[in-house]
Amino acid sequence: MKKENDKKNIATNYSQNPDAAKPPDDEKKPEEAGQKAIFPPHAKTVSSKSGSLKAPQIEEEFLSNPKIVENYSFLQEIGIFKHIDNLNREIRNYKSLLSGGLDIFNRTSIDEIMDATVWQISDHFLPSFLAFLWKPIQNKDEITIKAYKNYKPVDINIKMDSISPFEAFFQQYPKPINFDLLAFELKNDEAVKPLEEVRSEIIIPILGPFGLYGIIVVGRKILEDEYTQEELVFLQQLMAFVSQAIKNHLHYEHSLRDVKTGLYNHGFFMTRINEEVARTKRTGYTSSLIVMDVDKFKNFNDNFGHMAGDRVLESIAFMIKQTVRTEDIPSRFGGEEFTVLLPSTEKGTAWAVAERLRTSIAGMKVPWEPPLPQVTISLGLYTFDRHSEISAEEILSRADEALYLSKERGRNRTTIWGSGLLFRIQQKSKKTTEAVPKLQFLEQQP
């Protein structure tokens, strides 16, 4: 009779006993054991908060095996059922991790990756905040910070403008780490203070071939209790996916960008303008292209050195980024030449954008010692639609023609390529084999 009861209860007993998966007493948290928390080597010490899964069918068959029933007491004594319970929990955790990881990998922007991460973490516990700090431009120190509280993006005051002070440490120790231990290892360097002020708990590095790309900062738990080993293991494993996904995305982003200025590079610009030409043909939209060239840029190099010249290019790029809309495509075409592709933008608006770019650059102050002369640019503008019937290369060369008229006419100005030009060039070309003085036909006003 006892055996019958045993048989009935086996499947439920071991898996519903909340104590079944408690770690043995000697498996203390690292902090308790005198060492600061770095995460445990595997998930076997996890404790259950949410109860156990039902034993799968195969397990039920195993449990109803007469030999098991016969030896129930012995098997229980040696901890077989606890062990199975732990394994079940591990399987469940890995399944959830795998689906969470895949979800994160399928995201197509860093913002989406961060949003998905926040939701994945929030399924398990609620940190007081979660912050992502990363370098959008590979070889530049400047960082972007995005933080979340209660699943929502918030402005968080982490007074940090570089992650470089952490670089050497994380190169040596490329793993998530408890904040206190990081602070200790960095000898409470000034750099850790901003993280201390916001009460950080765990710091996770994002590393790649170009060094430290960013860090993810997890705040203490809302209720100020300690993270359980289960949560820490989960975090460590999930973050391996997150940091890989962010790293892949940054690699992709960097491959589209010019290293010096952070603007899109020539290759990406050519891809986008070809797409835009196809789009205008398909949809009937009007789009515009602005090309710009720095006036007498050689003088900056010759009189103040190449570094000063580079600083001028960076300042211009910054101003361009500030001036255009998010849907525009600002690129460094090469050397001291820039382009802005303006999708769905008519001539008049494009002219206004070009003039805004010109005047804001002419008014900017480039930080350099000794002070540099005023920087100016010349611009050319071409507007196209489905009736233009020309290739991306031809669009570029027309915008270029307009730009060189701006140069000829004294620089620091914008010229629009006018529709009359093509006709007049053709007319002239018929009559003469001489080089066509084409620039003089360009319009100057919209």
Ligand code: GH3
């Ligand atoms: P213009 O008004 O006619 O455009 O005169 P310019 O001096 O700007 O034109 P030019 O084509 O003679 O000079 C462009 C210079 O830009 C030559 C080249 O060495 C310099 N340059 C190109 N790329 C870079 C760069 O990345 N950094 C620096 N510092 N200089 C660059």
Ligand code: MG
């Ligand atoms: Mg040039």
Ligand code: MG
């Ligand atoms: Mg120039």
